[in-house]
Each structure stands twice: as structure tokens, then as C-alpha cells.
Amino acid sequence: MSLVVQMQDAGLAAQDPLLSYTVTTTPSPLKASPENPQAPEETGEIVISVSRQSGTPADLQSIRLQVPAGTMSVDLATDLAKITPRITLTGWTARLESAAKEFVFTPTASHTPIGPDTGFTIQLSDIPVSRKVGTAPITLTESSRIGNADFQDRTTAFNIGKFPADFYLRNFLCEPSIIDNGGDVKLTWERSANATYDLLYPGVERDVTNRTSLEIEGIKSDTTFYLRATTGDPTNPVTRILSAQVSVLKPDLDIGNLTVNGTITANGTVTANGPVQANDTVTIAADKTLDVAEIHVSEIYAKSGEKVTFNDKVHFGHTSGEVTLDHRGFPEQVITAGHTIELRTALDDGTARSLNGASGNSWGDRNATWVQTNGGPSGGIIIHHPPLPPSTEQPPNSE
Numbered sequence: 001m002s003l004v005v006q007m008q009d010a011g012l013a014a015q016d017p018l019l020s021y022t023v024t025t026t027p028s029p030l031k032a033s034p035e036n037p038q039a040p041e042e043t044g045e046i047v048i049s050v051s052r053q054s055g056t057p058a059d060l061q062s063i064r065l066q067v068p069a070g071t072m073s074v075d076l077a078t079d080l081a082k083i084t085p086r087i088t089l090t091g092w093t094a095r096l097e098s099a100a101k102e103f104v105f106t107p108t109a110s111h112t113p114i115g116p117d118t119g120f121t122i123q124l125s126d127i128p129v130s131r132k133v134g135t136a137p138i139t140l141t142e143s144s145r146i147g148n149a150d151f152q153d154r155t156t157a158f159n160i161g162k163f164p165a166d167f168y169l170r171n172f173l174c175e176p177s178i179i180d181n182g183g184d185v186k187l188t189w190e191r192s193a194n195a196t197y198d199l200l201y202p203g204v205e206r207d208v209t210n211r212t213s214l215e216i217e218g219i220k221s222d223t224t225f226y227l228r229a230t231t232g233d234p235t236n237p238v239t240r241i242l243s244a245q246v247s248v249l250k251p252d253l254d255i256g257n258l259t260v261n262g263t264i265t266a267n268g269t270v271t272a273n274g275p276v277q278a279n280d281t282v283t284i285a286a287d288k289t290l291d292v293a294e295i296h297v298s299e300i301y302a303k304s305g306e307k308v309t310f311n312d313k314v315h316f317g318h319t320s321g322e323v324t325l326d327h328r329g330f331p332e333q334v335i336t337a338g339h340t341i342e343l344r345t346a347l348d349d350g351t352a353r354s355l356n357g358a359s360g361n362s363w364g365d366r367n368a369t370w371v372q373t374n375g376g377p378s379g380g381i382i383i384h385h386p387p388l389p390p391s392t393e394q395p396p397n398s399e
Contacts, residue, residue: 017154018058018144019114022049025160029240032162033078033131041078041128046160048122048140050114057115061143061151063087063105065122073134073236076160077127086123111151129162133232135239136160161238168192169229174244181220181250187227188213189242195231220252 026045033041048065052058065085069077077083080101085094091108105122114120130136141155172189179185189212191197199206199214201223208214208227216225224245232238284290 015152015154017142017156018052018054018146019060019142020051020053021140021156021158023047023158023160024049029161029163029167029238030127030129031165031167032133033129034165035131037131041131042165044127044129046124046127046138049119050122051119052114052116055116056146057113057118059111059145059151060114061106061111061145063122063143064141065103065105065124066101066139066141067103067124068136068138069101069130071130071132073130073132073162073233074136075130075132076136076138076162078130079128082126082128084123084125086125088120088123133162133164133238134236135232136162161240163238163240164192164194164231166192167194167229167231169195169197169227169240169242172225172227172242172244174225174246177245178247178249179219181248181252182218183248184215184217185219185246186213186215187225187244189227191229195229198228198230200226200228219246219248221254222247222251 024047026047030044031042033039067077067080067083068075069080071078080096080098080103083096083103085096085103085105087094087105089105089107089112091112092105093108094103094105096103103124137157137159139155139157141153143151143153145151169189169191172187174185174187176183176185187199191212196207196209197211199208201216206214222245224243227242227244229240230237
């Protein structure tokens with residue numbers, strides 16, 4: 001049997017059908033009758049399965065099914081009078097309105113409620129299939145409502161293909177069907193020679209008209225492959241599509257938004273091409289390094305016995321607050337001698353004097369932390385803890 005895709009009219013939600021439809025054909029696909037008018041016609045069958053997806057019942061007043069008939073490629077049948085229509089709803093009947101080329105299905109009562117447990121089928125049997133290869137559109141119109149609203153016509157359409165008698169496309173397989181990340185698969189299929197064939201999968205559309213197999217390498221995520229056959233008049237071609245799938249163990253993922261309510265563990269590199277926002281504490285293992293080109297933080301310090309090392313410049317931007325360099329529990333100097341901090345404004349050394357980076361030495365109470373600007377024996381800024389022994393001499397030349 002052939003599955004036909006429902007082609008619902010675009011429009012307002014209020015105009016959408018209240019029922020859902022699935023169309024199948026026998027044979028699969030339908031075969032066009034021979035072009036020779038003296039040859040017997042091919043016959044086929046269409047079955048439309050109908051259901052109500054919502055839990056709220058919908059009242060159904062009628063269904064009209066318009067079927068094109070004639071000698072053109074867009075016609076499904078040669079003669080609608082030869083078709084036998086049926087519907088499985090109790091108390092409903094079917095009739096043909098020849099002038100409108102419609103089959104009309106109506107209940108004995110004014111309407112029938114259709115709930116999620118009231119599925120039914122519409123069947124068109126003994127269809128004398130048109131002699132022209134091509135695609136025939138059939139249009140289904142339901143008259144329906146919810147509650148006490150007025151009944152409204154709601155339309156959907158299906159495209160039914162009629163293929164050459166000797167056309168076939170079958171046994172489209174993907175082997176293996178489960179692979180490791182980066183694995184390979186082999187696609188195989190059976191097909192007739194009277195059509196063009198294309199293989200489609202994400203990012204790829206490939207002509208495989210002259211092939212019946214193809215190997216695909218390096219698959220990293222779950223993939224659906226589509227094999228499309230096209231034949232008939234280019235102005236109204238007929239298309240048949242088969243699909244095959246492969247599942248990938250531990251696949252690569254390309255997704256939109258992702259919300260995880262548990263723990264995420266990455267056993268490899270994590271790369272962010274945009275901002276990273278952490279709304280809670282970020283912890284780096286004690287023996288690991290955070291290596292960044294630039295970092296903007298409100299506060300940074302090391303725990304007792306650990307250190308923060310800057311291998312290049314430290315820039316303090318404009319701030320109305322304080323910039324504090326303290327020991328944070330270190331028994332030794334915090335900033336290594338010989339490195340310079342550039343002062344863009346005055347620095348108070350704690351002795352009512354301000355240093356602006358000019359040459360010269362300055363230090364405060366010998367029993368407290370002392371600061372030295374460039375020009376001293378070591379250069380840069382040195383901060384000591386605990387305090388140095390009392391002395392009236394200048395700081396030593398080296399530490």
C-alpha cells in the first residue's frame with residue numbers, strides 16, 4: 001500500500017479541518033492505464049482513514065470528495081461512474097454528484113459526533129485509472145463544527161500519483177542500521193529504468209539515476225535517507241519517495257535550545273563560540289589551570305596556600321571603588337619583584353603620600369606592608385607579609 005501525504009490548505013486555524021486524514025492506495029503506487037484506448041484499464045483503490053485527534057468531539061455533517069476524471073495527466077479516473085464509494089460510519093450513505101465530480105457522504109441524522117474513539121474509513125474501489133502518467137489532486141471537504149458553532153466547510157487535498165505500468169522502486173535498505181559515531185553504511189535499492197532517481201539526506205541531494213547502491217562514509221548523527229523517483233511529463237511529473245534510517249551510537253548533535261535538569265559531564269574539550277553565563281559558583285580543580293586571553297571579574301583571589309599568577313598585564317579599568325592588593329594569607333610576597341603595575345591615577349601608600357608612577361621610592365610603616373614604585377632596587381610593586389623587622393634603613397635590594 002502507498003501512503004499519501006495530506007496537503008492541508010494554509011490559512012487561519014479556524015479554517016483547518018477538525019479531522020485528520022491518512023490516504024493509502026492499492027496497488028502501491030497506482031499504475032496508469034495503457035495509452036491504447038482499446039486496452040483494458042488498470043484498476044485501483046483509495047482508502048482514507050479518518051480520526052479525531054483532540055479529546056473534544058467534533059460534529060460532522062458531511063464529507064465531499066472531489067475526484068478529477070478525464071483523459072489528462074491530472075485526471076485520476078477515466079469514468080467516475082465505475083467507482084464504488086463506501087464509508088464505514090453507521091447510518092451514512094454515499095452518492096456521486098456527476099456534475100461536480102464529487103462523491104458526497106452524509107448521515108441519516110443531521111450530523112454525527114466524532115471523538116477520539118470514533119475512527120472510520122472512506123473507500124473508493126474499482127477506480128478505472130487514467131491513461132496518462134502524472135499526479136492527480138483529490139480534494140476533501142468536511143462540514144464540521146465544535147459545540148454549538150455553525151457548521152463550516154474545511155478543505156484538505158492529496159496528490160495521488162499514477163505511474164507507468166513497468167515502474168517500480170522498492171527494497172530501499174540501509175545496512176547496518178546501527179553504527180558507531182563516524183561509521184559507514186551501504187544503501188541499496190531496486191528500481192526500474194524509466195525514471196530519474198535522487199538521494200537526499202541533510203545537506204546533500206545527489207543524482208543516483210544510474211546506480212542501485214551507494215556507500216556513505218563518516219556518519220556522525222542519526223540520519224534519514226530519502227530516495228526519490230521522478231517520471232512522467234515534466235509539466236506534471238509523478239514522484240515516489242522511499243526512506244531508510246541509520247542510528248548512531250553517541251552521535252554528534254546540532255540542536256537549538258537545550259535544557260538539562262541534571263549533571264552534564266564532558267569527557268573532551270568544551271568550546272563556546274558565544275558568551276558563557278554562570279548563575280552559580282564555577283569551580284576549577286586545584287591542579288588545573290584557567291588559561292584565558294582576557295577576563296573581567298568583580299573579585300579574584302586565591303585560597304590559602306595557593307596563588308594567582310599573571311604572565312602578562314593586569315589592567316584595572318576606571319572604577320569609583322577600591323583596588324586592593326593584599327596578602328590573602330600568604331606568608332610571602334604577593335606580587336613578584338621585577339614586575340610593574342602601570343598607574344593611571346594616584347596610588348596612596350598609606351603615609352599620606354601619593355605615588356603616580358614617577359621615579360622614586362616610598363614605603364610606609366616598617367611594621368606593616370610596604371610599597372615601592374619603579375626606580376627602587378627591584379622595580380615594580382612589592383607587598384610583604386608578615387611585616388618586616390623595624391628599621392630606619394631603606395628596604396633591602398632583593399627578597
